[in-house]
Amino acid sequence: MKEKKDLQCKYENCTNRKIDYNEKNTNSNLLFLDIFEDKKTLEDYVIEQIQYYSRTGERLYQQEDITKALKFRMADFKPKVMNIIRSIFYTKKEDIIQTIYDMTFGKVRFAIQKLRHWASQNGMEVLTTSQEWFDMVLNRDEYLKTGPKKTTEFLKVLIKCAQGHIYVKYAREISKGCKHCQPYRVGIAYTRTLEEYYEYIKDVCSVRGYELITTKKEIILKLKKSRQIKDRTSFEGRDENVGIEVRHKGCNHEFKIRFKAVLYNPGCKFCISHKKQKIVQLIIEEMLGEKFEPEVQIHRVFNKVKHKEVNDFDFRVKLDMFKKVGIRDKNGNFIKLAIERHGQQHEPTLKGFKIYLKIAKHPDIKRGSKIYKTLWKKWMKQLNTDKKEIEIFQKYNENGYYLIVVHHKIKNHQVEQFIINELMRQTGNKISYIGIQWQTLFNKIK
Numbered sequence: 001m002k003e004k005k006d007l008q009c010k011y012e013n014c015t016n017r018k019i020d021y022n023e024k025n026t027n028s029n030l031l032f033l034d035i036f037e038d039k040k041t042l043e044d045y046v047i048e049q050i051q052y053y054s055r056t057g058e059r060l061y062q063q064e065d066i067t068k069a070l071k072f073r074m075a076d077f078k079p080k081v082m083n084i085i086r087s088i089f090y091t092k093k094e095d096i097i098q099t100i101y102d103m104t105f106g107k108v109r110f111a112i113q114k115l116r117h118w119a120s121q122n123g124m125e126v127l128t129t130s131q132e133w134f135d136m137v138l139n140r141d142e143y144l145k146t147g148p149k150k151t152t153e154f155l156k157v158l159i160k161c162a163q164g165h166i167y168v169k170y171a172r173e174i175s176k177g178c179k180h181c182q183p184y185r186v187g188i189a190y191t192r193t194l195e196e197y198y199e200y201i202k203d204v205c206s207v208r209g210y211e212l213i214t215t216k217k218e219i220i221l222k223l224k225k226s227r228q229i230k231d232r233t234s235f236e237g238r239d240e241n242v243g244i245e246v247r248h249k250g251c252n253h254e255f256k257i258r259f260k261a262v263l264y265n266p267g268c269k270f271c272i273s274h275k276k277q278k279i280v281q282l283i284i285e286e287m288l289g290e291k292f293e294p295e296v297q298i299h300r301v302f303n304k305v306k307h308k309e310v311n312d313f314d315f316r317v318k319l320d321m322f323k324k325v326g327i328r329d330k331n332g333n334f335i336k337l338a339i340e341r342h343g344q345q346h347e348p349t350l351k352g353f354k355i356y357l358k359i360a361k362h363p364d365i366k367r368g369s370k371i372y373k374t375l376w377k378k379w380m381k382q383l384n385t386d387k388k389e390i391e392i393f394q395k396y397n398e399n400g401y402y403l404i405v406v407h408h409k410i411k412n413h414q415v416e417q418f419i420i421n422e423l424m425r426q427t428g429n430k431i432s433y434i435g436i437q438w439q440t441l442f443n444k445i446k
Contacts, residue, residue, distance in 0.1 A: 042070055046084045046104075053104050057113030063105060081105060088393060099138045108137055110152045110171050118174045119159065126174075127158040127166065128207060129266045135209055135250065143206070158207050159261075166263060168203040194220045197239055201259055210246040213254065219244065228308065255293070269295045277341040280406055281321050283415050286436050288325055292339070296322040301338065301401075302392065309392045318383055320404075321356050330428030333400030339419075340386075344408045348383050356382075402426050 045066050052060040102108040112133040116126045136143050136155050144150045153172035160166045161178035174387050192200060198219050205212045225253050226315035229237035240260040247254045248268035255270070281292055295318045325335040332364070345356040356379045357363050365372045386405075393403035404422045406415060416436050417423045424430050 040069070042066065043084050043118060044082055044310070045070075047088070049104050050085075050088070050100070051326075053111070055113070057111030057117075058102065063445075076251070078312065082125060084304075095138060097298055099134070103137065107151050110155070114302070115157060115171055115174055120322060122175060122177050123162040123402040124174070124178065125160045127160055127264075127266075132207065132209055132266055136207075139249075156203060156207050158204060168200070168207055191290055192239075194223050197223055201242075201244065204263055207242075208266055209249050209268070210262060211249055213247055274341070274343075275337075276343075276412070277320050279412055280341045280415055280419075283436055284337075284419060286329070287416065288323075289326050290323050291320040292323040294321045295319075296338075298389070301336070302396075307392070307396060309388075311397065312388065317389075319389075327429055329400055329402070329426075331398060331400070334400045335427055335429070338401075338403045340389070340403065340405045342386070342405055342407050346383070346386055347378070347408070353379055397426065 012348065043075065045061055049060050052058065056075055061073065063126075067077055072080075082097055082101055085100050086092070089096070091097065099108075103111070112126070112128070112130050115128075115133075116133065119126045133155075137152055140152055140155065141150075149232060154168070155171050156168045157171055157174070159164065159169050159174065161180070163178065163180075165178055165180040167178075167180060194270060195423060197214050202212050219242065223239055226237055226239060226242060231237050238260075240263060241260075242259050244259050244262070245256050246262065248270070251268055251270060253268055253270040259271075277294075281294060284290075285292055296315050297315065298313050298319055299310060299315060304311050307397055319338045320340045322336075322338045325337050327335055328336050343355065345352055345359055347355075353376070354363075357365060357375060360375055360378075362371060362375060365375070370414055390403060390405070393401050402423075404426070406418060410418050415432065420431050
């Protein structure tokens with residue numbers, strides 16, 4: 001075989017005098033553009049397609065383009081792409097693989113990115129998250145049972161308009177604008193009837209991935225009571241604060257929750273905890289044989305009449321986990337145990353504040369700016385809340401209330417022994433060391 005000689009540009013004034021055969025050449029003035037260029041494989045096309053789709057909701061390639069470029073039959077396209085998707089996502093769940101294929105190459109044409117774009121053009125916001133949309137597409141046969149048609153354009157999404165109206169709408173109807181703003185334009189205040197509000201609750205729960213357990217009769221009775229309160233702006237007087245019981249479709253967790261929490265906070269509270277926090281929860285549950293409830297409002301733990309200090313807390317303050325345990329303390333009281341897993345942002349140091357800025361998505365904010373000062377005040381308020389939580393639990397230790405704070409410096413393999421020591425110190429109750437392997441627990445929640 002003849003040796004390759006240096007090829008020069010045919011234009012005299014071109015600065016690219018020589019071609020490096022090891023690099024891709026994109027200069028249109030050079031000879032032999034693609035002679036030494038490596039051709040794309042099917043895996044390259046699939047990865048590019050998935051990355052482009054995840055950013056824009058659009059498809060970069062069509063099946064016909066790829067099959068013509070790689071010169072193989074259309075019948076072989078889907079099996080080969082499905083195998084590549086399996087290797088990329090490391091999953092054996094065929095329904096997930098099929099859904100990813102349908103969204104990137106198949107029959108699912110509606111994407112959450114497109115819906116957000118259309119909504120923003122009409123001054124609206126899509127509250128449905130990407131994960132919720134994927135779950136609906138994955139289980140579209142179930143979600144579309146009651147719909148007029150069985151295509152993804154008839155999946156329902158949660159929308160918020162510029163006037164603050166939150167409602168459920170078919171994906172295909174987003175560009176039509178808010179259906180509740182028209183009455184306001186003619187001076188009529190729109191209020192849903194009891195029946196309409198029940199259907200609204202039911203639709204929102206379905207969109208958020210929940211099954212509503214509370215009956216229609218119970219919800220309407222609760223709504224009637226809330227609407228009888230004269231001050232409709234009070235906590236009890238707002239329809240969205242009605243209590244309901246739901247079942248999360250993804251994990252089958254059943255729990256009671258305010259409708260407002262479903263409306264504004266996507267995801268199951270038993271599933272979305274931070275992994276380090278979840279590991280602590282699994283360890284304490286393994287130790288005591290009790291199921292702890294995560295994300296519990298401190299106002300539910302203490303009585304606002306008997307424990308007046310709790311009234312100083314904001315209603316949004318939550319404990320990482322809480323449980324009335326079936327064991328007694330040194331005073332003979334059943335233990336009411338709360339556990340907090342603090343990250344480094346709870347540390348009262350400059351480094352702790354820097355971590356807080358990262359969490360608040362302002363890591364490079366200029367010191368002294370308005371946002372910097374606002375975040376500083378919020379961080380100081382958080383530290384003050386941490387201090388007040390410890391104080392209120394210490395005050396009511398004699399009534400069986402205990403708080404264990406697991407700091408960020410305590411590693412996962414040290415958590416079990418730390419909790420045992422704290423329980424012994426605070427309650428006088430000795431628990432034998434089990435030797436729980438946190439890695440095993442970690443694998444359960446990966």
